[in-house]
Amino acid sequence: MDTTTMEVTPLFSNQSSGSCGGETTVENVLFGGYYILVFLLALNGNSLALWIFSHQHGISSPANVFLLHLAVADLSYVIILPLRATYHLTGGHWPFGEVPCRVAGFLFYVNMYASLYFLACVAGDRYLAVVHAVQSLKVRHARYAHAASFSLWALVAVSMAPLLASQQTSEVDGITVCLQLYREKASRRALISLAVAFTPPFLATLSCYLLIIHSLLKGSRLEPALKLKALRTIGLVLLIYVVCFLPYHASRAIFILGYSHPDISCQTKRSLMLANRLTSSLTCLNGALDPLVYLFGAEKFRGSLQRLLCRDKSGGSSATSGELKGTRESSVSARSEL
Template sequence: LVMKMESPPTVLPTLLSNQSVKGCVPVDNTVENMLFGLYYIIIFLLALNGNSLALWIFSRQRGTSSPANVFLMHLAVADLSYVIILPLRATYHLTGGHWPFGEVPCRVAGFLFYVNMYASLYFLACVAGDRYLAVVHAVSSLKVRQARFAHIASFALWALVIVSMAPLLVTQQTAEVDGSTVCLQLYREKASRRALVSLAVAFTPPFLATLCCYLLIVNSLRKGSRLEPALKLRALRTIGLVMIIYVVCFLPYHVSRATFILGYGHPDLSCQTQRGLALANRLTSSLTCLNGALDPLVYLFGAEKFRGTVQRLLCRDKSGGSAATSGELKGTHESSLSAKSEF
C-alpha cells in the first residue's frame, strides 16, 4: 500500500513538456465537465444517505455483533470519509477544471480518495474471508469469528492505509497551469513505474483474496451445505454484488492507471491516443466513487440485522407505525437469525 509521492511540481512540467513536443495540450471539454460535475453530485447524495443510514443502524445494534457487521460498519465509515469531499470534486468540474479551494483541501481530497478506495478493497476482502469461514468452516472457526478480533483487524487496516497514504498530506499537490489552479490528485497523479508497483501491491492481494474466498464459497454451496435454499440464493447474490463492485468500480481504474503509466510518455504515442488515455483516467477515477453508492446494497444483502431494520422501517412507514406489524417482523427476523445466515 505504500505510495511514495514524487514532488508534483516536477511531475506536471514533465507531463506538459511531453505534450508540447507534439503540440498536444490537455482538453477540458465543457460538456464532459458538466456531466462529471452532475455525476459527483448524484453519487454524493446517494452515498451520503445510504451510508449514513447504515452507520446509524450498525451503531444502534444491541447484543454481540457479527464480524461481518463489524467490517461493514468500518466500510460505511470509509465511504463517508470520502463522500464528504465529493462536492469539492464536483465544483472542480463545474468551474471548468479549476481548483478554487487551495492547497490543503487538494491534499485532503487526494488522501481521502486513496484511503477510501483501499480501505474499501480490504474491508470487502475481510467480509469475504469471514463469509468463507462461516460457510466452509462453520464450527472450527467459531473461536476466531468474534467481533473483538474483527475490530482489531479493522483498526490495523486503518492504520496501514492511513500511514501508507500520509505522504499525500505533506507534499505539494497544486500547480498553476494557463492561469488556472490544478489539483494534481484529480486525474494528474504521478505516472512513474514506482507508482505502477504501488498500484499492483495495493490492489492485487485483496482482489485475489476476495475472488478465491468467493469461489470456494460457491463450490461449497454447489456441493451442498446446511443452508436453506433461500439463504443460498442470498449468499450468491451477495457474492455477485461484491464482485460487481470490484469489476465495475476498482478494476477499470487500476487497469487504466497501469496503461496510462506504461504508455502516456511513450515518444511514438499520438496526440489522440494521449487524450484517450487521459479521458479513460478520468472515467475510471470517477467509477471508484460509485462504490460508495453501491456498498449500501452489500449491507442490505450481507447484514441480517441491517436488512431486518430496513424492512421494519419500510413496513412502519407503509402501515402508519403499526406496532403489531413491526413486532411480527422482529420475531420473524430473530427466529431466522443464525451464524451462517448473515449474508
C-alpha cells in the first residue's frame, strides 16, 4: 500500500468524510472513547485473573495454564490501547515516535495470534478431558501445558519480530502516522500470511468443540448441569472468535484483494478503510471478553474469586475461607473444568 498518498483527517478540521481513507471527527472521537473503555475493562479483568491464577495452590490443570498465558497475552495488548486512543483523539496523528509504533504493532499481532492459539489449546485440552478422559491422563499435565505455551510464545514472537526491525512511521500531509494503525501493507503475500496464521487455530478450535458437543449430546456421562456449563463455555469461546477475530481476518482479506484494484472508486476505498478500522478495533475486545472464559471455564478460578469476595465481605475470616477452599477443591474433577 502506498501510504504516502493517503489523506489523514485532523480531529478539528473541516475536511469532508469523503476523503479516501481519512478518519472523520466523529470516527476519531468514537474510536478514542471505545479504546479507553476497553482498556479499563480489560486491564481490570485480566489483572484480577492473573493475580488469581498466580496465587492458586495445588496442582493446576492444563486448561488453567493455557488461560494464565492467555491473560498475559491480553495484558500485553491492553497496555498499548491508550496509545491507540491518543492517536484518534489527536486526529490521526502519532506523537510517540518510531519505536513505540513498532512495539504497538508487534504487541497487536503477538496478542491476537497468541490468544488464538491459546484458545485452541484450551479447546484441545477440553476435547481430551471429555472425549478421551482416561486415555489422556498421561499427557494432560501442567508442565506439558507450560512447555507448549512457551513454545507458542516463541513461535509467535519470532514470526512477528520483523515488525520491530522495519520502518513503521511515515509523514502524510505533514502529520506523522503509524503504519501499524490500519495502514499495514496490502500485498498478496500478506494475504497468505493472514490465512496461515488464522486458519489452523480456528479450524482446530472449531473441530474440537464440535466433537465435544457431539460427545455431550450422544453419550457423555456428565451430569446435565455440567453438560450445560460445557456448552455455555463452548458458545462463549466461539462467540469471541465470531465477534473479535473472524471479522478482522475477513475484512483484511477483502481489503488486500480490493484496495489496490485500478478501477476502485474513492468511496469504495473509504468503505474498505472504515471496515478495516472497525474490525481491527473489535480484535481488542477479546481482552475484555476473555475474563468471562476464565469465569466459566476454570473451576478453581471461580472458587478463588468467590473466596476473595467472601473474604472482603466477612473481613477476612480465615476459618470460613478455609472451609470454602476445602469444599470447593474437593469437588473439582478434570472433566468438570470446561
